[in-house]
Amino acid sequence: MLTDTVQQAYCLEQMGVVNWVPKESTLETPSLPRPFIPWVTEHSQVPVFQREAESLSQNAATSFGFQPVPMLDDPEVTQKTVTELKEELLSNSSVIVEDLQPIEEFAVDISPSTAQEDILVQSFSAQLYSIERRLLIITHIPQVFDEYDAIENLTLKMSKALLRHSVQEWQSARFSWPEKLHNSYFVEKTDWMLGALESFVERYIEESQDGSMLVVAGTQLQKVMDALPTSSVIASLPRANIVSLPELYRIPELKRDAWNELQRMRDL
Structure with missing residues (x-):
């Protein structure tokens, strides 16, 4: 079983942090399995429980009739999609788009009567x-x-x-x-x-x-x-x-x- 010192040294090494623990002490048991790293590195894979959670989420959405929507990371694609949607709304006569005009406010002196006055x-x-x-x-x-x-x-x-x-x-x-x-x-x-x-x-x-x-x-x-x-x-x-x-x-x-x-x- 790995000691806390060896686990700490290994995690710090993966983050590129130089530690004071001697290098030979971290390699005392090279044949033992490495501790679990909560982040993904170039040599590691996505944890099994994370893959299972994503699979369950997609299956639940599909079972209810929803299809997963792909995320658009490109801002040009996103802007293009919004523009196309606006043109589609304007060209479709069955869709009513209200043009909200600014509301004009007038200062009016109002003296509301309280309910206590009528009792x-x-x-x-x-x-x-x-x-x-x-x-x-x-x-x-x-x-x-x-x-x-x-x-x-x-x-x-x-x-x-x-x-x-x-x-x-x-x-x-x-x-x-x-x-x-x-x-x-x-x-x-x-x-x-x-x-x-x-x-x-x-x-x-x-x-x-x-x-x-x-x-x-x-x-x-x-x-x-x-x-x-x-x-x-x-x-x-x-x-x-x-x-x-x-x-x-x-x-x-x-x-x-x-x-x-x-x-x-x-x-x-």
Whole structure:
């Protein structure tokens, strides 16, 4: 059996590398078979397992109806084949070759609406103020909120400026959904929420005089009010959309835009 040193010396000799092993040590056993070389030399043949793998590959391709395609190493032959194929496609009327033109791109400002914008809230709280039976103000309030006195004073000042006289009669009520409703089936039904809110607001509209106005404060509450049917009495009232009263109380800079919206409603 050949030693590792003899095998290494023989492989290095085949690659033309001069090694430090004495030449006589590599020829101690000239009659023994040489180790297997993973590459092909001028004196070696293709390994048996490689020939068998190529034969199996060709037989499998032939059995499935495929013929082995000869490889074209000559670039001129390859180029000629591509040219002939192009001419054949152009000359054959049954083959349609599309001429792809460059696509022109135009810069367009697109503001896609997200799916979240169309989803109504499933739980919210609102505070309604009925002023002089002429003005209804309903505002969205946070779930945890304790500054009702502050937004009440803000509502009375805003109503006085809008009606152009002092407020003598007013009342407030709170709406919360789902409140004490714990059945998940009814809580997730949007029509139940819209029906409850519609009944709540219409109860105060019936007590109001003709020509009453409606102020809806808060983006989420405005989406819910927009989802009410157009046949509702609420849809027939002049309406103004402003930010919620808690937000208006915390950020006084928003009062100017809110006042412009209220004046627009009054002039309707």
